Amino acid sequence: MRPIFGPNTRQVLTFLTDLWLLSPEEINRVTRAWREVSDVERAESWAQLHRAASLRERNSYLAAASVARKQAMDVASMLQRTDWAFWAAAWDAAAAIAARERLGSHYDILISPLATVFPSLSGSGNRLQVPAQRSERQAAAKREAASRGKVTETSSKQGAHRSGRAGMEAR
Amino acid sequence: MSSRFTQLFEHSPDAMVIVDRTGQINDANKQAEALFGYGRDQMRGRSVNTLFPGQTVPLSNGSGRGERVGSHLDLVGSSSDLRQFPADVNIIPIQTQRGSAEVLSVRDITEEQRAQFVLELGLDVFESADRNLQSLLDHFIRAQEEERSRIAAGIHDDTIQILAAANLRLQQLRNRLDDPEQRDILDKLAKTLHMALSRLRQLIFDLRPTSPEHGGLESALRAVLEQMQSDLDVRYQLDDRCTSSLPASISALIFRIAQEALINVRKHAKAKMVQLEFQEVGGGCLARIVDDGVGYSPADVEERPGHIGLSLMRERAVIAGGWCRIESTPGTGTVVEFWVPYSGLPTQPEVRNERAA
Numbered sequence: 001m002r003p004i005f006g007p008n009t010r011q012v013l014t015f016l017t018d019l020w021l022l023s024p025e026e027i028n029r030v031t032r033a034w035r036e037v038s039d040v041e042r043a044e045s046w047a048q049l050h051r052a053a054s055l056r057e058r059n060s061y062l063a064a065a066s067v068a069r070k071q072a073m074d075v076a077s078m079l080q081r082t083d084w085a086f087w088a089a090a091w092d093a094a095a096a097i098a099a100r101e102r103l104g105s106h107y108d109i110l111i112s113p114l115a116t117v118f119p120s121l122s123g124s125g126n127r128l129q130v131p132a133q134r135s136e137r138q139a140a141a142k143r144e145a146a147s148r149g150k151v152t153e154t155s156s157k158q159g160a161h162r163s164g165r166a167g168m169e170a171r
Numbered sequence: 172m173s174s175r176f177t178q179l180f181e182h183s184p185d186a187m188v189i190v191d192r193t194g195q196i197n198d199a200n201k202q203a204e205a206l207f208g209y210g211r212d213q214m215r216g217r218s219v220n221t222l223f224p225g226q227t228v229p230l231s232n233g234s235g236r237g238e239r240v241g242s243h244l245d246l247v248g249s250s251s252d253l254r255q256f257p258a259d260v261n262i263i264p265i266q267t268q269r270g271s272a273e274v275l276s277v278r279d280i281t282e283e284q285r286a287q288f289v290l291e292l293g294l295d296v297f298e299s300a301d302r303n304l305q306s307l308l309d310h311f312i313r314a315q316e317e318e319r320s321r322i323a324a325g326i327h328d329d330t331i332q333i334l335a336a337a338n339l340r341l342q343q344l345r346n347r348l349d350d351p352e353q354r355d356i357l358d359k360l361a362k363t364l365h366m367a368l369s370r371l372r373q374l375i376f377d378l379r380p381t382s383p384e385h386g387g388l389e390s391a392l393r394a395v396l397e398q399m400q401s402d403l404d405v406r407y408q409l410d411d412r413c414t415s416s417l418p419a420s421i422s423a424l425i426f427r428i429a430q431e432a433l434i435n436v437r438k439h440a441k442a443k444m445v446q447l448e449f450q451e452v453g454g455g456c457l458a459r460i461v462d463d464g465v466g467y468s469p470a471d472v473e474e475r476p477g478h479i480g481l482s483l484m485r486e487r488a489v490i491a492g493g494w495c496r497i498e499s500t501p502g503t504g505t506v507v508e509f510w511v512p513y514s515g516l517p518t519q520p521e522v523r524n525e526r527a528a
Contacts, residue, residue: 002291004298039459040452043510047453050492050512062494073470084469084498084506091496 005064005098006057012064012097016071018118019090024079026117027086033113034089042092045106049095052102061098068094089113093121186277189267190219194230197272206279208251219275223258224249230262230273248277256281308486316423323378326371334371338364380430381422388422392447395433405442412450421511424491425449425456428484432460432497432507435480440464440505455493455512466499484509 005012022030050058072090076082096103096110103110108122115122180187186203188196196219199211207214207222214221219228223246248258261276338361345357380391389411396407417425429447436445442464449458472478481497488495488509495509 002294004294039508040450040457043452043457046494046510047455047512050494050510051454055492058489058492062489077470082500084500087469088496088498 004060005067006060008098008100011100012068012094015094015097015121016068019068019071019075022075022079022117024081027076027079027081029116030089030113031081031083031085033116034085034092037109037112041109045103045109046095048103048106049099053099057099057102061095064098065091065095097121180274183276188214188219188222188275188277189265190228190230190273190275191269192230192271194219194228196221203277206250206277207248222248222277223260228260228262228275248279257284305486308482309490312483312487312490319378323375326375331368331371334364334368338368379423381419381426388417388426391426392429395430396445396447399433399437399445403437405436406444408444408446410446410448412448413456415451415513417456417513421456421491421513424487424511425458428487428495428507428509429458429460431480431484435505436462436464439467442504452510453512454514455510457510458508460507461504463504466501466503466505468501469497469499
């Protein structure tokens with residue numbers, strides 16, 4: 001496998017895949033957990049990530065974070081969740097997974113919101129594991145969400161149109 | 172074999188062969204016949220190495236159960252016409268009436284490998300385009316700052332000096348005139364010159380807002396915020412808790428990111444309040460700019476071209492060795508958060524070499 005996100009590319013890809021298994025309630029839980037983490041602690045952890053890595057490594061960690069953020073936005077949209085704290089949490093978590101060996105205890109800070117739904121991600125001392133078992137409940141939630149996908153997309157676009165947000169497009 | 176197992180064996184979408192402890196093929200299904208080009212009678216009694224020549228197929232030593240349940244190998248298969256193909260092989264130990272054996276489930280992964288090759292080529296193209304884009308943005312941002320600085324220096328050292336000298340001569344000329352009408356004309360001319368000087372000084376501020384002559388970062392931001400409050404009635408809170416003396420390049424960079432965020436507030440947010448907070452974290456400056464405006468949907472906005480301001484904010488932070496996140500949801504305002512290290516901007520050659528690598 002090509003290490004597009006650094007040496008932990010496989011784990012990042014697993015994480016990206018597992019995001020699709022989250023239920024709406026689990027997204028809410030991640031969102032709440034992310035908001036409970038101190039901004040300063042989070043920034044300290046990111047600072048550690050930047051201090052400990054070369055520019056090239058940083059770019060691969062940021063690439064992992066960006067892809068995870070986009071993926072999380074898609075998942076949230078599919079499940080009609082709009083709080084950006086969820087994709088911010090995915091951004092942090094993907095960078096933490098990619099840079100795990102560089103982060104030490106800071107890993108736990110960045111991963112903690114997602115670890116509330118994927119407990120196997122937590123623990124800076126342990127070898128990274130994939131979320132252990134995908135329960136039937138999660139799989140069912142995913143199937144249900146997938147079946148709602150088109151409706152959700154249409155309604156969200158209509159909503160955006162109705163709210164007259166065309167002006168924001170120029171950003 | 173039980174009839175149930177026989178059915179599974181025969182109807183499996185994968186090629187399957189049953190191999191005994193010595194590596195001799197006992198049976199094969201029709202997919203195996205199709206894949207390897209041998210009839211099952213031709214395969215029976217032959218070594219499994221007929222199908223995977225020159226490779227070791229690790230088989231159980233017969234002690235039994237569960238030694239390598241579902242063990243997985245990447246081998247090169249060989250068919251009767253000597254065609255070779257990449258094969259994904261799963262080895263499953265089973266117990267038969269004649270003792271322990273192994274079922275080899277074989278899949279030709281030529282197409283998967285081709286697809287992966289195409290994907291990797293696409294990834295190469297994407298990475299190259301991304302590197303080029305980053306390099307271009309990097310160059311653009313640096314060139315923009317250098318050019319602004321050069322223009323500001325030119326205006327300060329040349330144009331303003333000339334205008335000031337002209338103003339002085341105008342005053343001398345005025346003092347020699349007795350005719351009130353002519354003095355009045357010269358007064359108007361002097362006023363126009365003052366206005367031109369004042370505008371040029373504002374232009375220098377816009378070009379070099381954080382220079383010491385203008386009072387640094389906080390003062391520069393306050394000027395922008397005051398202007399916004401005056402124009403749009405947007406109140407502000409500015410909390411600068413960075414006590415370190417910032418390098419000029421970092422100070423300018425922080426200002427430019429914040430300025431871009433404030434331009435967005437001004438243009439799009441319809442906000443009543445904007446809060447700016449700067450604090451020292453991890454050897455750098457953590458900035459948060461939060462407005463209470465209408466917000467936006469990142470998924471909608473970021474997918475469309477034409478939002479270079481957002482990209483420039485992120486890129487400026489990354490160039491400085493930091494990061495920037497811009498988050499929003501319709502109806503909940505926008506948060507711009509970024510961190511840049513005090514260690515300063517990396518030199519341009521380092522950036523280029525790393526990205527070219």
